[in-house]
Amino acid sequence: MSLCINPFCPNPENPDNDNHRFCQSCGSQLLLEDRYRVMRLLSDKTSFGKIYEVYTRSTPKILKVLKEQLNNHAKAVELFQKEANVLSQLNHSGIPQVDGYFQYQTSNGFKLHCLVMEKIDGVNLEEWLQQQSHQPISEKQAIAWLKQLAEILNIVHSQGWFHRDIKPANIMLRNNGQLVLIDFGTARDATHTYLAKLGEGNQITAVFSAGYTATEQACGQAVPQSDFFSLGRTFVYLLTAQYPLRFYNARDDVLNWRPAANVSPKFAAFLDNLMARKAADRPQTPEILLQQLRQLEQTTTLKTTQISRKFPRVITVGTLLVMAGVLSYGLYQLPRLTFIHNNQLEHLQIDNTLKSHSHYVKTLSISQNGKTLVSGSSDKTIKIWNLADGSLIRTISGHNSGVIAVAISPDNQTLVSSSNDQTIKIWNLETGTLIHTLKGHEGAVWSIAISPDGQTLVSGSGDKTIKIWNLKTGQLVKKLTSHLSSVMSLAISPDGQTLVSGSNDKTIKIWNLATGELMRTITGHDDAVISLAINPDSQTLVSGSNDKTIKIWNLATGELIKTLTGHNAEVFSVAISPDGKTLASGSGDTTIKLWNLNDGSLIQTLTGHTTTVYSVVFSPDSQTLVSGSSDRSIKIWRIQQ
Structure with missing residues (x-):
């Protein structure tokens, strides 16, 4: 639908607008600058005005329109x-590209300030963390993003220039994994900082975002190093999933965030240095910042190499019975007992890459007859594929x-x-017909599992509860609370006797599935338990x-x-082969690993995804492995005979 942006238009969504150049309700021009046709309102909740999606030919763009009441401000x-001025001077994939700035005059002579820029295909990091149910990022991910x-x-x-308003809401994550720094409206020319104007008696404009703004900037005295302070606070949020000021101790004037983050002492010291109270104590340039990050990365790589030597790559003699459907969310499906030799895994290669989802592929399942692959994504859709x-x-x-x-x-009947x-x-x-919608959880439903007899469905949620349902009727049977x-x-x-649950509280709980009785709580992990699998015996x-x-x-x-x-990085998915000999795992480090479950040796590492592997699943005939990733792709790996 073609929209009119005249704030005084009586019917800006007039359906007759689609086939005209002028609004059929107020007469204002619909083709802005003879280029941009406004298709939908994205937000009218911002402090400065409205955001629209516009099209120039077939290319989507973002249109920002300043509130009419701010025209005289x-x-x-x-x-x-x-x-518009700042963006026009900067050229980088991590910075939105400006397409045009102009004043638009409505049919009644009112002028609107308009800015058109590149549409970023993704979400900001605040939204992203919400999508992850506020799971903190890993140190490795933090270094990569930094x-x-x-x-x-x-x-x-x-x-x-420097930005002056770095915070999670102003950093977007493209679907390809590239971060984009947005909202340059508060950027300041470094020659017009407090340092330059101190002797001129000029008033300094303070830009303030509570929890993220450096002290000197809150006083109207921003300097380029103020950006580094905000960057540090942003990563405190991402590494703890908590608002930075929750860690602030006013009595001692310290931010006690370290106990809430799973990071190394060296990396914690690096972030504290970014957030040093005095700007002079922070890194002075982005080049210095990059150099420090490279040193941290080398330290991490060295430690990883030392760890990997404990489990040298061994190709064992034996068989791999592949379990169809043990996902990162704990689903178990009865497998067909088809054998492949471990040495055949050396010939597991990417046979096909499926690209249809517009966001992260979070979960996969394969039907027991081996014909159908199902994928679920952060783009809100479920896709059904022919596996062959x-x-x-x-x-x-x-x-x-x-x-x-x-x-x-x-x-194979119910999804x-x-x-x-x-x-x-x-x-x-x-x-694809909807049978039931089950409601009752008060948080994201992070995990589901179906019993081997197909009668019982179990769900685990961000509301800390586990619910047991009758799969056929959709009726709630029990609610378990302990996490x-x-x-x-x-x-x-x-x-079919035992239910196991893993939680952000770092514990694993063992339940009697029939009675709902809690039998045992297991501790040992230092962070959230996000994937589970049980041996066939x-x-x-x-x-x-x-x-x-x-x-x-x-x-x-x-x-x-x-x-x-x-x-x-995080281990998002684990699966055990039906003979109990082989373990498969998918991780935030972009890899899939196959392990010998008896001695812990690594059989093979599969690479091909560019970002987090959220789910892995084998076909019933054991000839195919399918993986889903935050790179938006599904990869089909097949045994090459």
């Missing part, structure tokens, strides 16, 4: 114009937020999905965590058997 107009932002600031500062040729069969929409988990019933929208939906797999934080992962034992439990480790437990006693290290 000189400072507001100056900041609005400054954003490098990107330091490179962006190097461009900005080298052109004589990779063709897209159907896209299912219905959730109002990202899809976190999918599961297929053992009879279950869960979402950030706090609901669980039950679908007919063949037709102190989000329930991130679930698994049901192959014998129902004796061994495997857990993956944000602490980058995989732990192997005796399910009956809760005793720790072994800890596997080797991943450099």
Whole structure:
């Protein structure tokens, strides 16, 4: 629909506008600057005005329109114009490209200030962390993102500007993983800082974002190093998932954030240096910042190399029985007992890459007959694929937020999905028809599992509860409460007797599935337990965590058997082969690893994804592995005979 942006138009969404150059309600021009046609309102909640999506030919852009009541506010107009001026001088993929700045005159003679810029395909980091159910990022991810932002600031500062308002809401994450620094309306020319104007008696404009703004900037005395302070505070938020001022001790004037973050002492010291109270004590240039980050990265790489030597690459003789459907969310499906030799894994290669989702691929499942692949994404959709040729069969929409988990019933008839929208939906797999919507959770539904007999559905949520449902009727059977934080992962034992849950509270809980009785609480991980799998003999439990480790437990006693290290980031997905010999894991370090479960040796590392691997699943015939990633792709790996 073609919209009119005249604030006084009686019907800006007149349906007749689509086929005309002038609004059919007020007569204002619809084709702005003879180029831009306004298609939809994205937001009218910003402090400065409205944001629209516009099109120039077939290319989407973002249009910012200053509020009409601010037209006579000189400072507001100056900041609005400054954003266009700054962006026009900067050329980097991490900075939005300006397309045009102009004044638009309505049919009644009113003038509006308009800025058109590149549309960033993604979300800001505040929104992103909400999508992750406020799971803190890893140190490795933080270093990678800091490098990107330091490179962006190097461009900005080298052109004589600094930003003055760095915070999670002003950093966007493109779907390809590139960070973008936005909102340059508050940027200041470094030659017009407090340092330059101190002797001139000029008033300094203070820009303030509570929790992120440096002290000198809050006093109207911003300097380029103020950006580094804000950058440090931003990463305190990302590493702890908590507002920075929650850690502030006013009595001692310290930010006691370290206990809440799982980072090394060296990296913590680096961030504290960014947030030094005196600007002179912080890194003075982005180049210095980049140099320090490279040194930190080398230290991390060295430690990883030393760890990996503990488990040298060994190709064992034996068989790999592949488990169909053990996802990062704990779904177990009865496998077909088809064998492949471990040495065949040396020939596992990417056969196909499926690209249809517009955001992270968070979860996968394969039907028991091996014909159908299902994927769920942060783009709110579920996609049904033909596993044999990779063709897209159907896209299912219905959730109002990202899809976190999918599961297929053992009879291949029913599909279950869960979402950030706090609901669980039950679908007919063949037709895509919605059967039930299950409501009751008060937080994102992070994990689902279906019992081996296909009668019971279990869900775990950000509301700290586990709910047990009748899969056929959609009726709630039981509610389990014991975790102190989000329930991130679930698994049901192959014998159907035991339910296991993992949580952000760092614990694993063992339940009697039939009665709901809590039998045991297991501790040992240093961070959230986000993936679980149970050995086919129902004796061994495997857990993956944000602490980058995989732990192997005796399910009956809760005793720790072994800890596997080797991943450099969160372990989002674990799966055990049906013979109990082989473990597969997918991680935030972009890799998939296959392990010998008996001795902890690494069989093979699969690379191909460019960002986090959220889910891995094997086909019932064991010839195919499918992986889903935040790089928006699904990769199909096949045994090359």
